[in-house]
Amino acid sequence: MSDSSALLSLHDVSLVHGQQTLLDRVNLSLSARQIMTIIGPNGAGKSTLLHIALGLQKPSSGTVSRQPKLRVGYMPQKLRINPLMPVTVSRFLRMSSQRRMSIKHALARVGISHLADRPLKGLSGGETQRALLARALLCKPQLLALDEPAQGVDITGQTELYELISALRDELGCAVLMVSHDLHWVMAQTDTVICLNQHVCCHGHPSAVSNDPAYLELFGRRHAEALALYQHDHDHRHNMHGEAVDLDTGCHHHHD
Secondary structure, eight states: OOOTTOSEEEEEEEEEETTEEEEEEEEEEEOTTOEEEEEOOTTSSHHHHHHHHHTSSOOSEEEEEEOTTOOEEEEOSSOOOOTTSOOBHHHHHHTOSOOSSOHHHHHHHTTOGGGTTSBGGGOOHHHHHHHHHHHHHTTOOSEEEEESTTTTOOHHHHHHHHHHHHHHHHHHTOEEEEEOOOHHHHHHHOSEEEEEESEEEEEEOHHHHTTOHHHHHHHOHHHHHHHHTTGGGGSEEEOTTSOEEETTTOOEEOOO
């Protein structure tokens, strides 16, 4: 899975803590404009792998290669800021050290311009995630790294957020490396799935991974069928109301 032209590549990356192996000889390679999603059960090492890929944590062994001066926009799983601090959304964005995009434009692009002067602690789950995404965009990233970006967001908000991420990939021409549990997103938009359980159980296009014996053993057939439900997205997608929309005509249609 290594590639000399990749934005990011990991070769035989392992992480051992005491007697516990958290990651075991993981390999991956991420190219420009590629969307790669890491899936796996709780405790599989997904966030740890993301942190190692970004240089936030060191592996016990193996190598991590990133293109020189790679601009990375990182959206963490949780916002860690003192809730007693009266920090507004715009002030939070000004804390970013790398800004190639104006705060005004970043807020507009994620649809929260009206929240610029709102205290962070007063935001809803979906609004908080969009503020985090806006901050990740400020460097005009070549790699957008997202750790459970739809956490704490309602179903409608999840759909809108994932569609926004896909649109941003197209606009910025960036790669996306993401940890996610949302199977509909994995099937509908991801180019490559990494199925992780300390080691890479299987990887590839979502349609292939959903039929892989290692995936079935890890998640069970019910999850595979949930992925297969979105196999028909070649000719249409679902809008925020769950209705199928024909990609050519824009017409709604329903499944029996």
